[in-house]
Structure formats: C-alpha cells, structure tokens
Amino acid sequence: MAKVFIYPTTSLILSDLVARFGHQPLSAALKIRELIQTPGLESPPLQITPEDPKKGLKYAAVEVPSGVRGRMSLYGPMIEEAEAAIIIHDADFSFGCMGCARANELIQFLLRKRDIPLLDLRYPRTDEEGIEFVAAIRKFLQDLPGGGT
Amino acid sequence: MKEYKPRYVNTVTKYVFVESPDMTPADLAIRAYEISQGVMIKETCFGLQITGKSEDVDRIIHLLREFDPAHIFVKDRGFPPGDPRRCRANLGGARPGYYGHEFEISLIRHISKGIEELPGRAADQPVHPPEPAGPARLDAKKLQKIIESQES
Numbered sequence: 645m646a647k648v649f650i651y652p653t654t655s656l657i658l659s660d661l662v663a664r665f666g667h668q669p670l671s672a673a674l675k676i677r678e679l680i681q682t683p684g685l686e687s688p689p690l691q692i693t694p695e696d697p698k699k700g701l702k703y704a705a706v707e708v709p710s711g712v713r714g715r716m717s718l719y720g721p722m723i724e725e726a727e728a729a730i731i732i733h734d735a736d737f738s739f740g741c742m743g744c745a746r747a748n749e750l751i752q753f754l755l756r757k758r759d760i761p762l763l764d765l766r767y768p769r770t771d772e773e774g775i776e777f778v779a780a781i782r783k784f785l786q787d788l789p790g791g792g793t
Numbered sequence: 794m795k796e797y798k799p800r801y802v803n804t805v806t807k808y809v810f811v812e813s814p815d816m817t818p819a820d821l822a823i824r825a826y827e828i829s830q831g832v833m834i835k836e837t838c839f840g841l842q843i844t845g846k847s848e849d850v851d852r853i854i855h856l857l858r859e860f861d862p863a864h865i866f867v868k869d870r871g872f873p874p875g876d877p878r879r880c881r882a883n884l885g886g887a888r889p890g891y892y893g894h895e896f897e898i899s900l901i902r903h904i905s906k907g908i909e910e911l912p913g914r915a916a917d918q919p920v921h922p923p924e925p926a927g928p929a930r931l932d933a934k935k936l937q938k939i940i941e942s943q944e945s
Contacts, residue, residue: 652893654890654893655868655893655897656808656810656866656868656893656894656897656898656901657866657897657900657901657904659867659868659869660866660867660868661904663867664908669868669869671868671869672871673868673869673870673871674869674871675871676871676872677805677806677869677870677871677872679871680799680871680872680873680876681799681801681802681803681804682799683796683797683798683799684796684797685794685795685796685797686794686795686796686797687794687797688878689878689879690878691797733925733926734925734926736892736893736896763922764924764925765922765923765924765925766923766924766925766926767900767923768900768903768904768907768923769900769903769923770903771902771903771906771907773903773922773923774900774902774903774904774905774906774907775906775907775910775911775914776907776920776921776922776923777903777904777907777922777923778904778907778908778910778911779907779911779914779918779920779922780920780921780922781922782911783916783920786916
C-alpha cells in the first residue's frame with residue numbers, strides 16, 4: 645500500500661478512488677483531524693497556532709504570506725511522506741482550504757521536485773472521459789509499489 | 794487564550810456520499826443504523842457521516858459499499874459532525890468545503906460510469922485520460938484577425 649498525495653487535497657473523487665484501489669490517500673482531512681484532536685490552546689477554527697507558520701518556513705521563505713506558510717505546515721510533511729501523487733488541474737479555487745493560488749503552485753512545484761510518480765489529469769466531462777479517467781487512475785495505482793486492487 | 798480540550802479523540806469521521814438511481818441517503822442511513830455498533834451515524838442530505846474507531850468505521854463502510862459499489866463514495870473528514878467551528882447551524886451559511894463537494898458531485902456520474910465499465914476492460918488496454926489543457930494564451934494570428942475585424 646503506497647501513500648498517494650491527492651490534489652486537490654479535499655477531493656472526494658480522488659480520495660475515494662485511491663482508497664478503492666487499495667492505497668492510502670493523503671488528504672487535508674488527515675492533518676486537520678490531527679490538529680483538531682490534539683489538546684493545547686484554543687485557536688479556532690482549524691487549531692492552527694502561531695507555531696504552524698514557523699513550521700512552514702521549511703517550505704517557503706519568511707517574506708511569503710503567513711497563509712501560505714500555515715498551509716505548507718499542513719501539506720509539506722504530507723508531500724515529504726508521499727510515494728506518488730495524482731493532480732487534477734482544473735479544480736475550482738473554492739475547494740475549501742485549497743483556496744490559495746500561491747500555496748497551490750508551491751505544492752505542485754514541491755511534488756514535481758520530489759521526483760515521485762505523478763499522474764496529471766483534468767476532471768472528466770463526459771461518460772467516455774469518466775471511463776478513461778478511472779482506468780488511468782487504476783493503471784497508475786497498480787504500477788505503484790504494493791500494487792493495488 | 795483558553796485551554797482546548799478536543800472531543801472525540803482517537804476517532805475518525807468519514808463522509809459517505811450516495812449518488813444513485815436505486816438508493817437514497819435515507820435508505821443508506823437505515824442500512825447503516827442496522828449495522829452500527831457503538832458508532833455515531835449522522836444522516837445528511839447527500840449521505841452519511843460516520844464517526845467512531847477507525848476499524849469500526851472501515852467495517853461499516855465496507856459493508857455499505859457492497860449495496861451499490863459504483864455509486865457510493867467515501868472520504869475522510871477532519872472535524873466530527875456538528876462541530877460548532879464547521880457546522881452550518883452556527884455559521885449561517887453552507888459549511889466550508891461544501892462547494893467542493895457540490896462541484897464534484899455534479900461530475901460523479903461520469904466516475905460511476907467508469908467504475909461500472911472497469912471490470913470489462915483489459916488490464917493492459919491503453920488509457921487516454923482527459924489531459925490538462927495548456928495555458929490559455931491568445932494566439933497571435935487570432936489576435937490579428939480580431940484587430941482586423943474591428944478595423945474593417
């Protein structure tokens with residue numbers, strides 16, 4: 645079972661298909677859950693404290709907005725952990741906490757820099773594209789270490 | 794700053810979406826209640842939210858998926874159901890993240906079709922997935938035509 649980073653990290657379709665074909669999707673919810681279930685000082689809504697943008701300094705320079713660094717403190721460790729990634733390019737900006745164009749560019753850059761297997765797609769618009777979309781994801785996941793079903 | 798005491802520690806919450814011609818979220822909820830043993834199930838307009846220990850949630854989801862494998866979709870959720878930081882009852886509008894689900898649910902019938910067709914497809918058959926388009930730049934010749942059409 646490989647750890648597959650999904651982009652958008654809140655995607656229902658990717659999260660479901662990766663798990664369905666026997667791998668572990670690395671999605672935003674896992675990191676959010678970790679923050680939400682850790683006791684500490686109250687910092688609503690996501691329990692991101694002033695410490696988190698500091699952790700993001702590993703991935704983005706200090707002059708980069710704290711929003712990017714805060715997001716990178718969530719996504720950066722997942723990118724390091726990932727053994728493969730699936731990217732959908734035409735996702736809307738209103739995808740929950742994916743709504744930061746600069747952070748999204750940085751995520752894609754870091755994924756490409758890691759030299760792991762990547763699958764680039766766009767959302768299917770017809771049934772024929774849907775069939776090819778699902779088949780491409782299955783093939784990609786079967787070729788990863790640990791196979792998949 | 795106040796001390797933060799998390800609720801539902803060491804649990805997982807998963808969304809179960811159903812977009813099926815044969816099954817409604819209410820049908821799915823009834824079946825989920827039948828097999829829920831110590832797991833919290835919340836019925837929603839799109840399906841369910843299931844909260845509990847990881848292995849219990851996975852077991853229930855595995856059983857639920859069997860009812861309509863191509864039309865039931867699952868994803869993780871960070872917050873437990875009804876959390877005041879995310880619940881629309883407190884926010885006065887749609888829950889953040891709802892718009893992403895709304896967008897993907899509008900396309901999910903194509904994914905269902907893909908899942909249904911998959912068993913009849915040879916594993917080594919070449920795939921032609923929808924590829925991302927390049928940057929949307931205006932072609933210079935096209936721009937010239939536009940200018941000329943305006944001038945004439």
